[in-house]
Amino acid sequence: xxxxxxxLEEVSEADTKNKPREFRGLYKHVKISxxxxxxxxxxxxxxxxxxxxLDLRNPGFTIxxxxxxxxxxxxxxxxxxxxxxxxxxxxxxxxxxxxxxxDHSCTEQWDQEGDKIETDLTLYAGWKxxxxx
Amino acid sequence: xxxxxxxVKQVSADYKQMDAKDRKRFWVDGILNxxxxxxxxxxxxxxxxxxxxxxxxxxxxxxxxxxxxxxPMALGxxxxxxxxxxxxxxxxISGLTAAVAAVMLQKSDFANKMxxxxxxxxxxxxxxxxxxxxxxxxxxxxxxxxxxxxxxxxPFIVTLSTQLITYGIILWFFGLNGNNGQPIxxxxxxxxxxxxxxxxxxGNVAIPTYVLYAAILVVxxxxxxxxxxxxxxxxxxxxxxxxxKVSGVNVxxxxxxxxxxxGAMYGYSxxxxxxxxxxxxxxxxxxxxCDAIAACVIGGxxxxxxxxxxxxxxxxxxxxxxxxxxxxxxGVDSSSLxxxxxxxxxxxxxxxxxxxLVKK
Numbered sequence: 001x002x003x004x005x006x007x008l009e010e011v012s013e014a015d016t017k018n019k020p021r022e023f024r025g026l027y028k029h030v031k032i033s034x035x036x037x038x039x040x041x042x043x044x045x046x047x048x049x050x051x052x053x054l055d056l057r058n059p060g061f062t063i064x065x066x067x068x069x070x071x072x073x074x075x076x077x078x079x080x081x082x083x084x085x086x087x088x089x090x091x092x093x094x095x096x097x098x099x100x101x102x103d104h105s106c107t108e109q110w111d112q113e114g115d116k117i118e119t120d121l122t123l124y125a126g127w128k129x130x131x132x133x
Numbered sequence: 134x135x136x137x138x139x140x141v142k143q144v145s146a147d148y149k150q151m152d153a154k155d156r157k158r159f160w161v162d163g164i165l166n167x168x169x170x171x172x173x174x175x176x177x178x179x180x181x182x183x184x185x186x187x188x189x190x191x192x193x194x195x196x197x198x199x200x201x202x203x204x205p206m207a208l209g210x211x212x213x214x215x216x217x218x219x220x221x222x223x224x225x226i227s228g229l230t231a232a233v234a235a236v237m238l239q240k241s242d243f244a245n246k247m248x249x250x251x252x253x254x255x256x257x258x259x260x261x262x263x264x265x266x267x268x269x270x271x272x273x274x275x276x277x278x279x280x281x282x283x284x285x286x287x288p289f290i291v292t293l294s295t296q297l298i299t300y301g302i303i304l305w306f307f308g309l310n311g312n313n314g315q316p317i318x319x320x321x322x323x324x325x326x327x328x329x330x331x332x333x334x335x336g337n338v339a340i341p342t343y344v345l346y347a348a349i350l351v352v353x354x355x356x357x358x359x360x361x362x363x364x365x366x367x368x369x370x371x372x373x374x375x376x377x378k379v380s381g382v383n384v385x386x387x388x389x390x391x392x393x394x395x396g397a398m399y400g401y402s403x404x405x406x407x408x409x410x411x412x413x414x415x416x417x418x419x420x421x422x423c424d425a426i427a428a429c430v431i432g433g434x435x436x437x438x439x440x441x442x443x444x445x446x447x448x449x450x451x452x453x454x455x456x457x458x459x460x461x462x463x464g465v466d467s468s469s470l471x472x473x474x475x476x477x478x479x480x481x482x483x484x485x486x487x488x489x490l491v492k493k
Binding site: 023024025026027030032034037038040041042044045047048049051052054055056059060061079080081103104105107108118119120 | 161165168175186217218219244245315316318319371373411412435436437438439460461462463464465466467469472473476477479480483484486487489490
């Protein structure tokens with residue numbers, strides 16, 4: 001094993017001797033100076049900080065409501081870790097509202113007391129057909 | 134391992150001997166080379182000052198949980214990067230295995246169950262499913278590795294095509310049995326307990342069992358990378374494939390095995406992903422490889438090839454997660470997070486190249 005390593009080191013040394021340091025691997029054909037790289041690094045950091053700063057002017061997550069045929073419910077804005085307290089209840093002709101669900105097929109209900117906001121979210125209205133009298 | 138205290142002494146002694154110009158360069162180099170650490174520090178300090186909850190034990194527990202979930206994929210993809218390649222199919226492979234695992238482990242009394250005649254979920258059956266999805270991942274990895282090794286095709290091309298093919302299979306899978314593309318939910322309690330069950334609590338936040346599994350995987354991967362002939366061959370092929378061939382390394386099998394191992398890791402990632410998010414949709418795993426690649430590059434697994442360490446990967450995943458946990462807590466929009474991720478990857482690659490060029 002060590003023998004192999006030595007050969008490898010010799011070969012790679014012979015490669016780099018008498019030549020300016022050139023890239024290998026995925027950067028093989030890259031021609032770039034340290035100065036340009038410095039500019040890229042600083043620009044990237046600046047972009048990240050600017051995006052965060054812009055975003056923090058209006059922080060929080062948007063919760064939109066898909067009433068699935070019922071009356072429209074306006075979206076609300078909440079911070080990370082907050083509960084979604086009382087939500088407006090939509091109405092729909094001939095149907096009874098069963099609650100807000102996380103998935104479109106209405107299998108997992110949103111728990112207003114337990115579930116906390118962790119990201120942008122769309123909630124779906126659940127409907128049950130009213131029995132005709 | 135050098136003593137960090139001795140290193141600091143050495144650096145300060147060197148610094149005293151420098152002239153003004155060298156000192157300026159010392160600081161510029163120091164700041165630029167550690168740009169991402171400084172960025173992380175800025176976010177930590179700012180978030181902690183605005184949201185005191187960020188510095189609690191519960192938030193730390195949340196961080197550990199996230200790291201444990203993202204680590205396996207990074208450990209897998211790192212091998213491909215060491216071989217100067219990459220893997221774009223990682224996210225979709227984990228999406229496919231997540232869907233397969235979820236379907237096989239649905240509650241027996243669940244109304245929207247996709248297949249009715251699946252055995253009762255027991256620990257034995259869960260292990261069978263785990264082995265099955267890991268095998269699926271490994272198989273797709275094997276295909277990747279074969280084409281890369283046999284025809285010297287660039288991994289970008291091969292894995293981009295397997296990514297799309299896998300996505301097609303995912304969409305097919307979600308259309309089976311009248312499921313019509315609906316997300317798969319209603320996972321059985323046994324599956325949830327075995328993967329995401331509470332081990333202990335840290336500041337009121339439960340630490341799930343997959344944290345333990347991630348720790349085991351780290352040990353296994355560390356052993357493979359550092360103590361086996363395969364691991365040493367991998368680094369040899371990564372730093373110079375021609376030279377490795379001359380010295381008797383089987384380049385073909387090393388490449389194939391690295392991709393297969395990576396595929397197995399994505400398979401495992403998918404297995405825990407379903408429990409983590411409660412349900413599996415066709416979009417599960419989308420772009421997950423970007424996070425994993427970014428974490429590896431931040432952690433010093435260089436695209437130059439042949440360098441990298443397990444501890445570096447863990448550090449990389451930690452840094453990326455800390456930044457994202459902080460940003461989520463601040464309420465930064467998820468669409469902005471993509472811009473930030475892109476900038477971080479570009480920045481990490483530029484840093485990677487800079488370190489390579491400046492090194493004497």
